[in-house]
Amino acid sequence: MKNIKKYLGLMLVMSMVVVLAAGCGNKENNSATNDGNASSGKKGSVYFLNFKPEIAEIYEKIAKDYEAETGVKVKVVTAAAGTYETKLKSEISKSEAPTIFQINGPVGFQAWKDYTLDLKDTKLYSYLSDKSLAVTEGEGVYGIPYVVEGYGIIYNDAIMKKYFALADKAVSISSTTEINNFDTLKAVVEDMTAKKDQLGIKGVFASTSLAAGEQWRWQTHLANLPLYYEFKDNTEFDNTVLAGLASKEVEFKYNDKFKNIFDLYTKNSVTKESLLGSKSVADSMAEFALGNAAMVQNGNWAWSQINDVDGNVVKAEEIKFLPIYTGMEGEEKQGLAVGTENYLAINSKASAENQQASIAFLEWLFSSEKGKAYVTNDLGFIAPFNTFEESEKPADPLAKEVSAWMEKDLTSVAWTFAAFPSEEFKNVFGDALLQYAQGNKTWDEVVTIFKDTWKAEKAK
Amino acid sequence: MEKSIKKYFALFALPTIIAFGIAFVIPFLLGIYLSFTEFTTVNDAKWIGFGNYIKAFSNQEFLNALGFTVKFTVLSVLTINVFAFILAMLLTRKLKGTNVFRTIFFMPNLIGGIVLGYIWQLIFNGILYKFGVTLTSDATYGFWGLIILMNWQLIGYMMIIYVAGIQNVPKDIVEAARIDGASRSKILRNVTIPLVMPSITICLFLTLSNSFKLFDQNLALTAGAPSKQTSMLALDIYNTFYGKTGWEGVGQAKAVVFFALVALIALVQLVITRRKEVEN
Numbered sequence: 001m002k003n004i005k006k007y008l009g010l011m012l013v014m015s016m017v018v019v020l021a022a023g024c025g026n027k028e029n030n031s032a033t034n035d036g037n038a039s040s041g042k043k044g045s046v047y048f049l050n051f052k053p054e055i056a057e058i059y060e061k062i063a064k065d066y067e068a069e070t071g072v073k074v075k076v077v078t079a080a081a082g083t084y085e086t087k088l089k090s091e092i093s094k095s096e097a098p099t100i101f102q103i104n105g106p107v108g109f110q111a112w113k114d115y116t117l118d119l120k121d122t123k124l125y126s127y128l129s130d131k132s133l134a135v136t137e138g139e140g141v142y143g144i145p146y147v148v149e150g151y152g153i154i155y156n157d158a159i160m161k162k163y164f165a166l167a168d169k170a171v172s173i174s175s176t177t178e179i180n181n182f183d184t185l186k187a188v189v190e191d192m193t194a195k196k197d198q199l200g201i202k203g204v205f206a207s208t209s210l211a212a213g214e215q216w217r218w219q220t221h222l223a224n225l226p227l228y229y230e231f232k233d234n235t236e237f238d239n240t241v242l243a244g245l246a247s248k249e250v251e252f253k254y255n256d257k258f259k260n261i262f263d264l265y266t267k268n269s270v271t272k273e274s275l276l277g278s279k280s281v282a283d284s285m286a287e288f289a290l291g292n293a294a295m296v297q298n299g300n301w302a303w304s305q306i307n308d309v310d311g312n313v314v315k316a317e318e319i320k321f322l323p324i325y326t327g328m329e330g331e332e333k334q335g336l337a338v339g340t341e342n343y344l345a346i347n348s349k350a351s352a353e354n355q356q357a358s359i360a361f362l363e364w365l366f367s368s369e370k371g372k373a374y375v376t377n378d379l380g381f382i383a384p385f386n387t388f389e390e391s392e393k394p395a396d397p398l399a400k401e402v403s404a405w406m407e408k409d410l411t412s413v414a415w416t417f418a419a420f421p422s423e424e425f426k427n428v429f430g431d432a433l434l435q436y437a438q439g440n441k442t443w444d445e446v447v448t449i450f451k452d453t454w455k456a457e458k459a460k
Numbered sequence: 461m462e463k464s465i466k467k468y469f470a471l472f473a474l475p476t477i478i479a480f481g482i483a484f485v486i487p488f489l490l491g492i493y494l495s496f497t498e499f500t501t502v503n504d505a506k507w508i509g510f511g512n513y514i515k516a517f518s519n520q521e522f523l524n525a526l527g528f529t530v531k532f533t534v535l536s537v538l539t540i541n542v543f544a545f546i547l548a549m550l551l552t553r554k555l556k557g558t559n560v561f562r563t564i565f566f567m568p569n570l571i572g573g574i575v576l577g578y579i580w581q582l583i584f585n586g587i588l589y590k591f592g593v594t595l596t597s598d599a600t601y602g603f604w605g606l607i608i609l610m611n612w613q614l615i616g617y618m619m620i621i622y623v624a625g626i627q628n629v630p631k632d633i634v635e636a637a638r639i640d641g642a643s644r645s646k647i648l649r650n651v652t653i654p655l656v657m658p659s660i661t662i663c664l665f666l667t668l669s670n671s672f673k674l675f676d677q678n679l680a681l682t683a684g685a686p687s688k689q690t691s692m693l694a695l696d697i698y699n700t701f702y703g704k705t706g707w708e709g710v711g712q713a714k715a716v717v718f719f720a721l722v723a724l725i726a727l728v729q730l731v732i733t734r735r736k737e738v739e740n
Contacts, residue, residue: 089702111500211596277594424704432687
């Protein structure tokens, strides 16, 4: 009897261990057979870690379509807004790691260097209409941009027309297109604030969102302008991003220009300065869409955010762009800020079959008829590839405006923020801006924080 | 019976031990190892010795977060336990509807921290708007916001534990004390409190460790704004690990320090209050 019990117990333990081992082993077996399949000439699979939550559904549709057409499995996973790096960090250490992921320019490349495949010999790279847009190091090409975007001050032309039709307007110009420097902009905005009841708006500018995680329009996009001009003065480099990357310290010498426009935004806004800490980008886009504000600083990607707001009163043809004027000398010749921070990279640690499959998928997306239709019509990308015809450009009003501004005889402001030292730098600066807006910090303190943080983050 | 339990101890404990090993011991040891390395992902770590610890302790943000956390913990442990005890005393009297009240007070504890944080953010901002400020205008608003939020969430839970403790106090002892002419406050001080000491041990432990480890509520309510002045240790570790490229190892080192701190404080507290427990 005793023995029976003993054996029973032993058997139980054994069976448990077997179950556990089987549980663990199963996966290995699976992946082993997968690899086996792949090496015996079968297709690899694609795992695309998507950066833009607003277009996640479209990517899933594309994946399904591609799988139906070619039989290659495409898995799309989307990181929630603001969590891409976090997600990538955890996903890439898994055994089934993303094969296509995204880096945000030269700084992001430094962090993911060990994981990016050289794409110099791919067709995808050869499609690029401007090869200098790619992220390169030495001879290698490690990041391919897939979308060009532009940002500036978006305005509602209906409200602007209403203002310029007023008999007692204080400015001499008669249309928004005549605004071509900061002084004119300021005069118009301040006069509009004085007459906001007549215009039926709550403020000229939509809220300057300064809640945590919502300040990127100021600590990144707006800060881009003074630094672009500062690095442009450095004639040793032919490109402001390179000049920025080489700068261990910055003077922030055009900080007064930044202050000009930032003050204009906060003092003529829908929301009081002291309340900005609770406002989000979505809030300000809604204010614009509902006609509470005449202007808002954002990029062409904001179209869906304007269009999708319930009770939207702004007509598509009334939405226009204006460059961000800050009071720089010669800014009459300044255009929108055009560039990209979205670069596709292929995981160099994935299996060769999966790498090939991933590259093939991207090439299909950006060169086949079906793929291009998705890119233009559904994703709404202005794609920087020569495979796209003139007629294959997106049709939403903001993207059209970006294209139109690029064709004018103006200098587009490059996206110099690719050279900003780190996310940490941007966040510290954003926090300082909030404290300045709330009146807890002086402008000089903000400037000092900006310079010190840049230096500290670059020194790492 | 006892003998066979001893004999098959290994058999019954084995599944738990395996699970514990996989889910706790291995990640824990790996985490300690990682705190001595420099890494981007956990697969490619490079040994660098104590560098991360030095960096962590020379990091002003970490020290600020530590100070803020200690301040928050002391105050919230005090307020939560005092209010919970008072409520428990009230709800063990023979009042009408005590069960309904107990349920209502307990309910906040069932809501997740992130949701609570956002709801209270709306409430606080709604009130502060009237005065032209927001929760992020000043670190003191965030601090008191967190205290109120934490009280609201934990008082009910602690109250339930105190209620159980108070109900266990033998009626005859209280009655004997009353007959001997002891006043209400005397009974409370010399009879009730010593006898509910086990509950106090548990409640102090729970509030202390929960306040020290607070993360979700902190993230949702203020996210550290303004300028990280209201970020607590857990949030600071999270931000170091995910927010700063090249600082993953430092984040890990902070996490190890954090673990040691929580363990130490909780143990000391347990030893101290255990000593005060009496048999009834």
